Amino acid sequence: MTLTTDRVQDPDLLAQIVEVSGDAIFSEDLAGQITSWNSAAERLYGCSRRDMLGRSAADLLPEQTALQLRSLHERGLAGERVERVDTWHQRPDGRHIAVSVTVSPLRGPDKALVGLATSVQDVTDRVRLTAEVEDAHRTLEKQYAVLGRSNRDLEQFAYVASHDLSEPLRVMTGFVQLLERRYGDVLDERGSRYIFHVVDGAARMRTLIDDLLEYSRFLRSDRTSCRVDTTAVVRRVLAELETAQVEVRDLPAVWSDEASLAAVVQNLISNALKFHRPDAPARVVVSACLEGSRVRLMVDDDGIGIAEEYRERVFGMFSRLHVREAYAGTGIGLAIVQQVAERSDGRAWVESSPLGGSRFCITLPLAPMAAGDAG
Ligand SMILES: Nc1ncnc2c1ncn2[C@@H]1O[C@H](COP(=O)(O)OP(=O)(O)OP(=O)(O)O)[C@@H](O)[C@H]1O
Numbered sequence: 132m133t134l135t136t137d138r139v140q141d142p143d144l145l146a147q148i149v150e151v152s153g154d155a156i157f158s159e160d161l162a163g164q165i166t167s168w169n170s171a172a173e174r175l176y177g178c179s180r181r182d183m184l185g186r187s188a189a190d191l192l193p194e195q196t197a198l199q200l201r202s203l204h205e206r207g208l209a210g211e212r213v214e215r216v217d218t219w220h221q222r223p224d225g226r227h228i229a230v231s232v233t234v235s236p237l238r239g240p241d242k243a244l245v246g247l248a249t250s251v252q253d254v255t256d257r258v259r260l261t262a263e264v265e266d267a268h269r270t271l272e273k274q275y276a277v278l279g280r281s282n283r284d285l286e287q288f289a290y291v292a293s294h295d296l297s298e299p300l301r302v303m304t305g306f307v308q309l310l311e312r313r314y315g316d317v318l319d320e321r322g323s324r325y326i327f328h329v330v331d332g333a334a335r336m337r338t339l340i341d342d343l344l345e346y347s348r349f350l351r352s353d354r355t356s357c358r359v360d361t362t363a364v365v366r367r368v369l370a371e372l373e374t375a376q377v378e379v380r381d382l383p384a385v386w387s388d389e390a391s392l393a394a395v396v397q398n399l400i401s402n403a404l405k406f407h408r409p410d411a412p413a414r415v416v417v418s419a420c421l422e423g424s425r426v427r428l429m430v431d432d433d434g435i436g437i438a439e440e441y442r443e444r445v446f447g448m449f450s451r452l453h454v455r456e457a458y459a460g461t462g463i464g465l466a467i468v469q470q471v472a473e474r475s476d477g478r479a480w481v482e483s484s485p486l487g488g489s490r491f492c493i494t495l496p497l498a499p500m501a502a503g504d505a506g
């Protein structure tokens with residue numbers, strides 16, 4: 132059989148190309164007898180050229196494979212283009228392989244059909260990989276849905292718990308205060324001390340519940356991102372904190388929402404101011420740098436710092452490293468910062484600051500260029 136094309140005339144060269152091809156390539160005549168069988172076909176089906184030449188696929192290949200090939204060949208003989216048909220073939224050793232089959236008509240010098248060439252590509256690895264990726268994707272989606280549900284349940288629980296706890300606490304506090312006012316003079320010193328502790332404990336619980344409520348409100352609210360002027364937000368927070376101790380460097384606009392960014396900035400700056408060294412007021416610097424398409428916002432201080440082993444823990448809810456008497460607070464601030472970071476697929480962390488204290492960082496999406504930003 133001679134293949135003729137316009138450009139390649141050398142049948143030896145063509146035969147060599149076919150022989151070294153990574154795809155199994157074989158041809159058969161109109162009676163279905165194998166006329167060529169390359170090395171890749173030997174490897175793919177585990178059948179030698181010697182065994183195959185002059186035989187038909189149905190003689191040596193498993194029935195299912197031979198039938199599949201036959202139906203593709205019939206389509207080819209009927210003049211249909213059979214290109215990259217994905218299917219499964221069974222090898223004589225019983226193993227199944229995923230293949231992509233192309234069948235082309237072979238024509239003699241007079242253009243009459245003389246047979247068919249079949250090229251079979253082993254795509255088992257690709258199919259397996261695709262299946263694995265799809266599987267992983269499905270598992271991830273399932274886990275994501277479960278996580279979303281349990282998050283919503285948790286948010287709902289935190290909201291209901293903090294909301295419903297408020298009422299009995301209010302009643303308790305009211306009555307203890309009444310007790311103190313009405314019967315204060317008949318109580319001895321120990322009785323007054325007990326009442327003081329109850330009032331103090333109730334006040335602390337009030338703060339905890341209020342913070343929890345604020346946190347769960349924060350989680351529940353739907354926020355739409357837009358371009359936010361970071362510098363303006365920082366300036367506003369500083370005005371509210373009534374402090375002039377903070378140095379603010381150049382800050383690019385971020386893609387977020389004002390409330391979230393204000394909460395982040397407020398919590399980080401007030402922490403930096405709060406956890407200063409006992410002998411000196413805090414020095415605080417707010418700066419930013421670019422990390423790809425994100426902005427890394429940094430708040431540096433020269434305060435007491437955080438030991439390496441606590442740097443993850445501080446972002447947990449109600450997680451604090453000091454007693455109330457040393458530094459006031461409930462431990463919700465950094466949990467909110469973490470929440471904002473996660474919502475925008477970013478990250479929040481703390482490291483050592485070149486100023487000597489802590490450097491808190493959060494990555495937020497960079498706002499797309501607005502008209503007038505260019506230059
Ligand atoms: N800049 C900082 N320097 C040193 N330690 C810090 C700093 N910021 C936070 N921490 C530590 O991390 C803990 C958690 O911080 P977080 O802001 O969540 O809570 P808080 O400030 O104690 O209370 P809240 O923010 O609810 O008023 C703090 O109690 C403190 O121990």
Ligand SMILES: [Mg+2]
Nearest residue numbers: 398402464465
């Ligand atoms: Mg705080």
